[in-house]
Amino acid sequence: MSAETASAAPVRSRRRSALGWVALAGGLLLAALVGGTLVYGGYTQRAILDPESAGSDGTRAVVRVLEQHGVSVTIARDRAAAERALAGGKTTLVLRDAPMLSDDALRDLTGRARHVVLVEPRSRALDVLLDGSSLGGFSPDLSASPECGVPAAANAGAAHVGELLRPADGVEGCYPVDGEFGLLQSEGVDGRTVTALDGLSVLTNSSLPVDGNAALALGVLGQTDTLVWYVPSLSDADQGTAAPTLGDLTPAWVTPAMLLLLTAALAAAIWRGRRFGPLVAERLPVTVRAAETTEGRARLYASSKDAAHALDELRRAARSRVGRLLGLTARTSPHDIADAVAQRLDADRARVRGILVDDIPRTDRELVAAADRLRDLEESVRAAVRTEGTTR
Template identity: 90%
Template sequence: MSAPTASAAPIRSRRRSALGWAALCAGLLLAALIGGTLVYGGYTQRAIFDPDSAGPDGTRAVVRVLERQGVTVTIARDRAAAERALADGDATLVLRDAPMLSDDALRELTDRAQHVVLVEPRSRALEVLLDGSALGGFSPDASATPECTVAAASNAGTARVGELLRPGDGVQGCYPVDGEFGLLQSEGTDGRTVTALDGLSVLTNTALPVDGNAALALGVLGQTDRLVWYVPALSDADQNTAAPTLGDLTPAWVTPAMLLLLTAALAAAIWRGRRFGPLVAERLPVTVRATETTEGRARLYASSKDAAHALDELRRAARARLGRLLGLTARTSPHEVADAVAQRLGADRARVRGILVDDLPRTDRELVAAADRLRDLEESVRAAVRTEGTTR
């Protein structure tokens, strides 16, 4: 009966191991499927102002409202798609900040649209498209009245402003706050307009229901039957514009300075790393006698003329021995050891503390005298303990 039982145990062990590996592989496969579904199954992290984003900083709500009003919204996620959508020239272009586009590319793209709306105005776009306008201050969560003749602003009434703008020549400002404006608009002789406003305070899903933001958004974005919402991509940069290299961005003196530092480091390594002779082979482990160690430490203390340090070493060893003699723990402080010694010998506590803790020798002669007193004190304690332990 014992043989079958012994043979069945390894089989059960192998079976449990196989089941464990199978469970691990199944778990890894399930994790891979879930990760692949999240990455390639249609989920995409949307950026701020993205017209497909339903998050707080997205703009899907205003897009849906425009579509219900009969406006055809085209989302262009690269420059080529935006140019194709603007081919007819009768659409409104919504433009975020596009630092990858050059000034000429920015003008060429916006010239294809009937109206341009800058929802994330930056200094360069304001300078190029709004006749020298510039960024101003910031007025968080403030409501302002239009006080201008722009139809979209006057019809909307009070709206929220955030980032403020300073108008250039011929540019009209709306929603004034301390001499700066929450909306700028310039209008050409052909009726073409360029409008700039802080989209984060007006167009996002969170800000749209506040005050007259919804009416302002519809008035600015719904000027034509077609709206092209351009989402810039990194690949939209001009092909003939090469990105500056690290050498182009660094000052001219950096390269010579780095070469000089490398040369100095190499010279220092050679200087400090040279060998002063052949290596000496020595068999390990090396046995060093205790007397040699003691004499070596004594020579070091004598050469450094540190009598106090030498006496501290003697005291530390003597206190350890005295503690064991008196039955004290290893954590007993030096003063408590001195007090216990004084109590056992019936001696003056201050004198015993001076021998074990406080006295500081300044010369070798004082060090020898202190060592003698320390030895005599230890011998007295040994004699007292030995006398107490004698049976009568």
């Protein structure tokens, strides 16, 4: 391989790695763009009764129908925007349940509109805006006749009824079911009206085409040329009326108790984690003879009934010692060591190779016999080397 080829290989590798990271970043960016388009483009359901939601429980269809009939619809997603849109006064206000608003704030906001429609009536809003009316049960029969003098209901005819309401004195009820009503309306001396109905049964995208729901929706919501659809936000809460925080709801004794428990846990951790003196009595590092480690590994192999590995460990150590006795290097192969031993002892080469390399014991008895032969062979080499040195 040339120098240019060797230097170009790492460059290509880095280039491929960089391209991989670029492709990954591009894929993540594309997924984020698609997700943002789906979420913020109106293709997913935002919330129940949301005027921009195309889901089955959304109300975008009724907004489109109102706009086709000449009604200008403004969607206000906070209280300030709703108040600005209601500045003209001759406006219809569609109001969902707004538990974050105080009673005074609720009266002030609805007082700015000519007509108010409660599409998610709750007990407090009914009590404040409909002179003490309240929630009732639920209609077992989804369709009911108006049987009242409210023009929007009378012109629409039969419509779906879900949640039922109980009217207070002076409040007219429509769509009666067992003494309760599917729609309530109160009209003031100045012509202002407050209407309450179950929007989930009448106004949603899935329920609008059923019976006279569309006509009822147009009659109730299309009373003026402009309509403000207020979607309450948690930030609309009056000062002093916001929902209590976890700290406000927690008793005073909880914080000191938690601090005491944390202190006790820390003290227990320190107590249990203390070391009473050194773990090892002798100073480290400790010198361990190679023979001890070899024998220890051999015992482990023997206890696991792996005779072959135990003998291999003994052979490795024996070959190393014999090689040093014969002046061989550490890189000399096991077979060459066996041949050198056979030559020095003038012994059968195959037998020496069997002792130092080839023999495979299958039982503990064969392992002991092989270890004895290995020891005897090593002693014979030592004796031969000693004798040769003495003769010289």
